Amino acid sequence: MSALTQSTPGAAQSDAAPEKELRPPSYWPFVVPALVVVLAIIIFPWVFTIWMSLNEWKVGSSTTFVGVSNYLRLTSDPRFIEAIGHTLVYTALSVLLPLVLGTFAAVVFHQKFPGRGFLRGVFIMPMMATPVAIALVWTMMFHPQLGVLNYLLSLVGIPAQLWVFHPATVIPSLVLVETWQWTPLVMLIVLGGLAAIPTEPYESAQIDGASVWQVFRFITLPLIMPFLFIAGMIRMIDAVKSFDIIFAITQGGPGSASETINIYLYSVAFSYYDLGYGSAIAVVFFLLIILLAAVMLYARQRMVWTEIESGA
Amino acid sequence: MSPRQILGQIGLWLSVFVIVSPAILFFLWMLSLSLKFEIDNAAYPPVFIPEHVAWKNYADVLASNRFLTYFINSLIVTGSATLLALLVGVPAGYGIARMAAHKSAIVILIARITPGLSYLIPLFLMFQWLGLLGTLVPQIIIHLVVTVPIVIWIMIGYFETTPMELEEAALIDGASRWQVFRHVALPIAKPGIAVAFILAVIFSWNNFVFGIVLAGRETRTLPVAVYNMISFDQLSWGPLAAAALIVTLPVLLLTVFAQRQIVAGLTAGAVKGG
Numbered sequence: 001m002s003a004l005t006q007s008t009p010g011a012a013q014s015d016a017a018p019e020k021e022l023r024p025p026s027y028w029p030f031v032v033p034a035l036v037v038v039l040a041i042i043i044f045p046w047v048f049t050i051w052m053s054l055n056e057w058k059v060g061s062s063t064t065f066v067g068v069s070n071y072l073r074l075t076s077d078p079r080f081i082e083a084i085g086h087t088l089v090y091t092a093l094s095v096l097l098p099l100v101l102g103t104f105a106a107v108v109f110h111q112k113f114p115g116r117g118f119l120r121g122v123f124i125m126p127m128m129a130t131p132v133a134i135a136l137v138w139t140m141m142f143h144p145q146l147g148v149l150n151y152l153l154s155l156v157g158i159p160a161q162l163w164v165f166h167p168a169t170v171i172p173s174l175v176l177v178e179t180w181q182w183t184p185l186v187m188l189i190v191l192g193g194l195a196a197i198p199t200e201p202y203e204s205a206q207i208d209g210a211s212v213w214q215v216f217r218f219i220t221l222p223l224i225m226p227f228l229f230i231a232g233m234i235r236m237i238d239a240v241k242s243f244d245i246i247f248a249i250t251q252g253g254p255g256s257a258s259e260t261i262n263i264y265l266y267s268v269a270f271s272y273y274d275l276g277y278g279s280a281i282a283v284v285f286f287l288l289i290i291l292l293a294a295v296m297l298y299a300r301q302r303m304v305w306t307e308i309e310s311g312a
Numbered sequence: 313m314s315p316r317q318i319l320g321q322i323g324l325w326l327s328v329f330v331i332v333s334p335a336i337l338f339f340l341w342m343l344s345l346s347l348k349f350e351i352d353n354a355a356y357p358p359v360f361i362p363e364h365v366a367w368k369n370y371a372d373v374l375a376s377n378r379f380l381t382y383f384i385n386s387l388i389v390t391g392s393a394t395l396l397a398l399l400v401g402v403p404a405g406y407g408i409a410r411m412a413a414h415k416s417a418i419v420i421l422i423a424r425i426t427p428g429l430s431y432l433i434p435l436f437l438m439f440q441w442l443g444l445l446g447t448l449v450p451q452i453i454i455h456l457v458v459t460v461p462i463v464i465w466i467m468i469g470y471f472e473t474t475p476m477e478l479e480e481a482a483l484i485d486g487a488s489r490w491q492v493f494r495h496v497a498l499p500i501a502k503p504g505i506a507v508a509f510i511l512a513v514i515f516s517w518n519n520f521v522f523g524i525v526l527a528g529r530e531t532r533t534l535p536v537a538v539y540n541m542i543s544f545d546q547l548s549w550g551p552l553a554a555a556a557l558i559v560t561l562p563v564l565l566l567t568v569f570a571q572r573q574i575v576a577g578l579t580a581g582a583v584k585g586g
Binding site: 026027028029030031033034035036037038041042043044045046048049052104105108109111113117119120121122123124125126128129130131132133134136137139140141145146148151180185188189191192237240241243244247248262265266269270275278279282285286289290293 | 408426437
């Protein structure tokens with residue numbers, strides 16, 4: 001790499017010519033190796049996926065160009081439409097619950113107490129642990145007869161549940177795992193926001209005798225709003241794509257009750273080896289994530305605008 | 313302390329307890345499952361601390377020669393993918409930060425948004441055509457999808473905060489851009505590189521989706537190996553939990569000992585691949 005850097009004309013010229021004009025080209029050699037890698041493993045797969053989605057492309061048989069018919073097939077595929085519904089429900093819950101709990105956790109970890117650093121480390125362990133390993137233990141805990149969760153419920157007098165083994169409770173149960181796993185990320189982002197808040201508003205609120213809730217609602221919450229938005233956005237992107245937990249615990253079952261788009265995409269591409277149709281799902285899936293992000297961005301802008309208008 | 317302060321303290325500790333206990337209880341239960349014989353694991357009401365500790369569960373997992381193979385596979389895949397990512401990603405982060413080429417970060421964002429399976433379909437075909445399936449190479453390459461964006465993203469952020477004065481002085485003294493990078497910028501960036509390294513290692517080690525498609529019997533990484541144990545050993549929870557704990561233990565230890573770096577990296581970029 002050093003030979004590459006030194007032999008480029010940009011680097012040689014910068015000795016003689018004025019610095020500012022030539023700075024941009026001279027840094028390019030640093031970026032080129034990564035550019036090659038990104039082109040090969042990110043850009044190329046994308047272009048190729050779009051091309052494949054326009055073809056009838058099955059492993060082991062010849063390919064034929066079919067235009068948009070894979071996309072048309074999606075519109076009348078009940079399993080795909082059902083998967084969109086599952087994905088939206090799963091995502092909405094997996095954004096909202098960690099946001100609420102994570103904000104609460106951030107407010108608590110913003111206080112000073114002995115052992116805070118260590119406990120924060122323990123708190124973020126679920127997010128860093130290997131998802132498949134976690135999923136395995138949750139599966140055992142969900143077990144209707146031998147699982148510890150039903151035992152815990154029985155202690156407080158709640159009847160035993162079927163958890164991930166019943167179509168009606170499977171998505172909430174998976175959201176429970178997702179929330180347990182990713183609340184720490186929201187906490188860390190909001191904690192960063194809390195650290196940036198000035199102390200003056202709190203001092204004057206204390207003088208005015210505001211309650212803890214009032215302080216949170218009218219001072220803290222508006223100030224951490226931008227951070228909550230970022231956390232919500234990241235959470236949305238991750239929840240839509242969630243794969244490991246769902247696949248390892250239910251594989252989309254029982255039946256297809258927890259089959260999200262990502263799980264269906266896996267089945268189409270790597271169980272049925274229908275790569276053309278799978279590529280079409282991948283493209284639509286990506287567009288859906290972009291659309292959801294745009295909606296959130298729009299909602300955020302609207303909210304800021306109403307806040308300014310109402311003078312809050 | 314006034315009564316109000318005492319109440320506040322009680323409330324605080326109660327909140328801390330409520331927040332932290334799901335994590336603590338989960339991992340303790342995982343440990344408990346892994347140390348019990350089948351009789352205790354099938355007992356109702358559940359046994360938390362068994363009378364007889366089943367160290368055998370761990371011995372069984374470690375003794376199976378396949379497990380060692382999978383462990384080495386994981387080491388090779390994560391190690392190679394992380395080192396390659398540092399090799400191309402650290403200079404790239406430097407270049408992008410110094411050129412202030414913020415638009416190039418859009419590619420990283422697209423990579424962040426794209427579901428891991430989308431990469432798998434075309435790359436799976438490529439690997440098939442190149443005859444690479446059955447070796448660890450496809451997994452190393454595809455793990456770059458996870459590690460490269462993490463490293464570039466964190467290094468852009470880090471190099472933007474390091475001072476320019478020293479670098480400019482070195483340039484005026486006649487050093488080449490490469491020399492400046494190698495002898496001035498790189499030594500200052502060590503903490504940033506540590507953050508990028510740790511996060512890349514963790515997310516590559518944890519990755520499951522790439523392995524489930526690309527790994528054959530001999531080329532499984534640990535998460536895939538553990539997943540495959542589920543279907544075959546449905547009923548023996550002890551060894552399963554022991555295997556799960558062994559797989560995730562390196563990551564948990566890293567989380568505890570490198571907490572500061574992880575928190576810094578996650579709040580800066582919040583990058584997660586796959």
